[in-house]
Amino acid sequence: MSTSxxxxxxxxxxxxxxxxxxxxxxxxxxxxxxLTVLILLYFIYATFxxxxxxxxxxxPVALGVLLMVGLSxxxxxxxxxxxxxxxxxPTRRVVSQRSLEMNQPEARRFSQRRAATPYAAAQRSLNxxxxxxxxx
Amino acid sequence: MSPExxxxxxxxxxxxxxxxxxxxxxxxxxxxxxxxxxxSRTKNVLATxxxxxxxxxxxxxxxxxxxxxxxxxxxLFPVTGGILGPWSNPEGSDVLKAAIPLVxxxxxxxxxxxxNPADHITGVFWFAFALFAMTAASILSGALIERVQxxxxxxxxxxxxxxxxxxxxxxxxxxxxWMYTQFGYHDFGCAGVIHAVCGFFTLGVxxxxxxxxxxxxxxxxxxxxxxxxxxxTMVGLVLIFLGFYAFLAACxxxxxxxxxxxxxxxxxxxxxxxGVNTTLALAAGLIxxxxxxxxxxxxxxxxxxxxxxxxxxxxELYHPSVVIVIAFIGAFIMPxxxxxxxxxGIDDAVGAIAVxxxxxxxxxxxxxxAAAGYPHADxxxxxxxxxxxxxxxxxxxxxxxxxxxxxxxxxxQLNLLRVSRAEEIExxxxxxxxxxxxxxxxxxxxLSQQQKSPGIHASGEFG
Numbered sequence: 001m002s003t004s005x006x007x008x009x010x011x012x013x014x015x016x017x018x019x020x021x022x023x024x025x026x027x028x029x030x031x032x033x034x035l036t037v038l039i040l041l042y043f044i045y046a047t048f049x050x051x052x053x054x055x056x057x058x059x060p061v062a063l064g065v066l067l068m069v070g071l072s073x074x075x076x077x078x079x080x081x082x083x084x085x086x087x088x089x090p091t092r093r094v095v096s097q098r099s100l101e102m103n104q105p106e107a108r109r110f111s112q113r114r115a116a117t118p119y120a121a122a123q124r125s126l127n128x129x130x131x132x133x134x135x136x
Numbered sequence: 137m138s139p140e141x142x143x144x145x146x147x148x149x150x151x152x153x154x155x156x157x158x159x160x161x162x163x164x165x166x167x168x169x170x171x172x173x174x175x176s177r178t179k180n181v182l183a184t185x186x187x188x189x190x191x192x193x194x195x196x197x198x199x200x201x202x203x204x205x206x207x208x209x210x211x212l213f214p215v216t217g218g219i220l221g222p223w224s225n226p227e228g229s230d231v232l233k234a235a236i237p238l239v240x241x242x243x244x245x246x247x248x249x250x251x252n253p254a255d256h257i258t259g260v261f262w263f264a265f266a267l268f269a270m271t272a273a274s275i276l277s278g279a280l281i282e283r284v285q286x287x288x289x290x291x292x293x294x295x296x297x298x299x300x301x302x303x304x305x306x307x308x309x310x311x312x313x314w315m316y317t318q319f320g321y322h323d324f325g326c327a328g329v330i331h332a333v334c335g336f337f338t339l340g341v342x343x344x345x346x347x348x349x350x351x352x353x354x355x356x357x358x359x360x361x362x363x364x365x366x367x368x369t370m371v372g373l374v375l376i377f378l379g380f381y382a383f384l385a386a387c388x389x390x391x392x393x394x395x396x397x398x399x400x401x402x403x404x405x406x407x408x409x410x411g412v413n414t415t416l417a418l419a420a421g422l423i424x425x426x427x428x429x430x431x432x433x434x435x436x437x438x439x440x441x442x443x444x445x446x447x448x449x450x451x452e453l454y455h456p457s458v459v460i461v462i463a464f465i466g467a468f469i470m471p472x473x474x475x476x477x478x479x480x481g482i483d484d485a486v487g488a489i490a491v492x493x494x495x496x497x498x499x500x501x502x503x504x505x506a507a508a509g510y511p512h513a514d515x516x517x518x519x520x521x522x523x524x525x526x527x528x529x530x531x532x533x534x535x536x537x538x539x540x541x542x543x544x545x546x547x548x549q550l551n552l553l554r555v556s557r558a559e560e561i562e563x564x565x566x567x568x569x570x571x572x573x574x575x576x577x578x579x580x581x582x583l584s585q586q587q588k589s590p591g592i593h594a595s596g597e598f599g
Binding site: 036 | 403404405409420423426427431450453454455457458460464506507508509511512514518
């Protein structure tokens with residue numbers, strides 16, 4: 001396969017535009033740019049990888065997957081609980097917390113707004129997960 | 137401005153361009169000096185650096201005496217004509233008519249070589265080529281450290297720097313060279329002409345020289361001999377990178393009266409593309425070696441050089457994205473080759489066979505694939521895989537491995553190749569030079585002397 005955009009020397013010598021390989025084949029250039037991006041991603045990944053990989057359990061991919069699965073699981077669990085709570089009577093704990101907050105109107109409003117967001121649920125899950133990872 | 141002044145300005149631009157490109161190429165030698173010095177142990181650091189420095193002397197003088205003539209006299213030999221010299225008849229053909237003035241200008245007694253306002257170009261081209269030659273010999277220098285005799289190395293540096301690679305240059309990096317005119321061999325950045333020749337010359341020498349004492353255990357398993365100053369080695373490599381930009385810029389041909397920049401083969405190119413592609417090859421080479429060697433600092437920094445050499449064959453033609461992929465592949469494989477060489481019992485202290493030999497081979501073959509079909513001048517084959525393979529095989533084996541092996545074999549028979557066992561153990565600094573590189577530090581030599589004679593400093597003073 002010829003990578004040259006020129007068939008004769010005269011054409012090559014008198015070229016006024018691109019003379020590089022695959023100048024007449026943008027698909028190939030696109031392919032090589034995709035390879036370049038993949039090389040870069042591989043490089044970035046490699047910079048995080050530990051030099052010695054004696055234990056499979058400490059492999060960054062294994063650790064990453066474990067963290068992602070754990071986080072997703074905790075998030076899903078919290079979101080499920082949150083959705084469940086919306087349609088059910090408050091538990092005794094919530095009742096007691098609410099009765100406590102009745103005496104502090106500002107704090108009560110803030111607490112209600114904050115606790116009602118999915119973000120807060122996710123943050124609680126993350127804190128829980130980090131605590132468990134930290135213990136390990 | 138008068139027409140005469142304009143003409144002279146064109147000449148002065150050319151003269152200045154090659155002059156400064158060659159000056160910056162000296163950074164390669166500063167780099168090799170630091171690279172090898174850092175890679176050696178403290179007991180050998182001075183001898184290692186001095187040996188490298190002497191390359192400038194041995195190759196500088198011999199390139200003046202006969203190297204420059206060989207480059208101009210051997211392009212036709214032995215395929216399209218004989219060796220050119222005072223015996224050649226310029227009226228024989230158009231090629232001879234064009235080539236013989238260059239041969240006449242290359243004799244040591246030629247008026248073109250001395251101060252001569254009628255010729256601003258011959259001297260500056262000699263300067264550039266002499267620096268190429270010194271670079272070639274320096275590639276050998278690093279691989280042999282810590283056990284080669286200086287005299288033996290000087291002989292080998294002359295054979296490599298002023299003969300072997302010069303013949304390769306005459307055949308494959310010359311507009312009259314038969315490898316180019318008959319087979320379409322294309323090697324803009326001298327991947328095969330310099331790096332493959334030097335890498336395989338080194339391989340031939342190392343087979344006869346043998347490994348350093350302690351490099352292999354009783355089972356033949358390699359043991360690491362660590363560089364005494366890896367940071368110095370790394371700085372050295374960066375200086376080599378700097379010099380390579382200048383080296384590749386000096387590969388561009390621009391002469392008085394030219395309307396465009398060309399390669400030595402007369403094909404169009406731009407200096408800007410060399411800047412872009414050298415930088416990207418360096419970057420991708422570092423990545424390839426970093427990943428492949430699992431973050432080994434020595435291989436990673438060598439990867440930059442491996443990347444540049446891997447694209448050297450046609451870097452003036454490759455698209456930048458093609459450069460990245462080729463440089464990455466070359467540098468990724470390089471550490472594997474170095475380990476393979478080490479396991480086979482060859483002690484290459486700086487990885488010259490892998491970086492220059494393998495990547496030179498790879499870089500010279502790649503134009504036959506990634507730049508295949510680019511036309512050369514009328515009547516000369518276009519870039520093709522067969523031409524590239526044939527060319528680099530002749531360079532690597534015929535002008536690299538065989539001369540390296542034969543020269544070192546003769547030196548070995550004369551007992552001029554390797555220092556004695558006692559001197560190698562003591563260290564070449566004390567054995568050859570009588571001084572240490574680090575006299576005020578607690579080096580191994582100092583401590584062993586302290587154990588023998590407590591209270592006596594390495595300098596011999598009591599206290």
